[in-house]
Amino acid sequence: EIVLTQSPGTLSLSPGERATLSCRASQSVSSSYLAWYQQKPGQAPRLLIYGASSRATGIPDRFSGSGSGTDFTLTISRLEPEDFAVYYCQQYGSSPFGGGTKVEIK
Amino acid sequence: QLQLQESGPGLVKPSETLSLTCTVSGGSISSSSYYWGWIRQPPGKGLEWIGSIYYSGSTYYNPSLKSRVTISVDTSKNQFSLKLSSVTAADTAVYYCASGVLRFLAMDVWGQGTTVTVSS
Numbered sequence: 001e002i003v004l005t006q007s008p009g010t011l012s013l014s015p016g017e018r019a020t021l022s023c024r025a026s027q028s029v030s031s032s033y034l035a036w037y038q039q040k041p042g043q044a045p046r047l048l049i050y051g052a053s054s055r056a057t058g059i060p061d062r063f064s065g066s067g068s069g070t071d072f073t074l075t076i077s078r079l080e081p082e083d084f085a086v087y088y089c090q091q092y093g094s095s096p097f098g099g100g101t102k103v104e105i106k
Numbered sequence: 107q108l109q110l111q112e113s114g115p116g117l118v119k120p121s122e123t124l125s126l127t128c129t130v131s132g133g134s135i136s137s138s139s140y141y142w143g144w145i146r147q148p149p150g151k152g153l154e155w156i157g158s159i160y161y162s163g164s165t166y167y168n169p170s171l172k173s174r175v176t177i178s179v180d181t182s183k184n185q186f187s188l189k190l191s192s193v194t195a196a197d198t199a200v201y202y203c204a205s206g207v208l209r210f211l212a213m214d215v216w217g218q219g220t221t222v223t224v225s226s
Contacts, residue, residue, distance in 0.1 A: 093141065
């Protein structure tokens with residue numbers, strides 16, 4: 001079973017700053033099947049990125065994904081107030097999620 | 107546009123079986139383009155993938171829950187369901203159903219979630 005480890009656990013930043021979130025796999029995974037999700041309090045998760053780097057429908061271009069093998073990154077170029085949330089990675093769509101990274105307002 | 111809605115009891119007694127249904131609208135559950143899954147989130151914790159079912163009938167379950175989980179599809183009702191047996195308080199969570207695009211293996215449509223509490 002491949003384990004996804006996300007870091008940091010919490011990221012404290014100000015609006016307008018750049019956020020860099022990491023998702024590391026215990027074994028190499030296909031970048032074709034690495035996804036990122038955003039979850040806000042009281043809401044269902046929302047798909048942000050699939051295929052490691054493709055934005056889902058309606059996702060602003062300030063969100064970008066990159067990586068391959070065991071190391072993947074979600075970058076938010078300039079944080080907007082609505083971006084403060086928890087972010088999860090998952091591979092292959094039918095497997096455990098990473099533990100999540102909370103992006104909070106500094 | 108695909109929409110999903112969870113339904114089922116909000117309270118389940120310990121040792122009993124939790125049963126939830128997800129009704130699919132705006133598309134066919136028999137579509138070869140999608141797969142269907144259940145995810146849960148205990149209070150204050152992260153997302154936990156429970157399992158998924160594909161149009162072929164193949165199922166995949168979280169190893170930590172595999173012995174207690176069954177996911178199935180009812181094509182006549184355009185629904186899929188979750189059964190989790192021998193529940194304990196640790197199974198108290200918000201349960202989400204979701205659909206994923208097979209081509210990308212990512213879940214792009216989610217239900218709103220339903221809270222299930224395990225308590226006597």
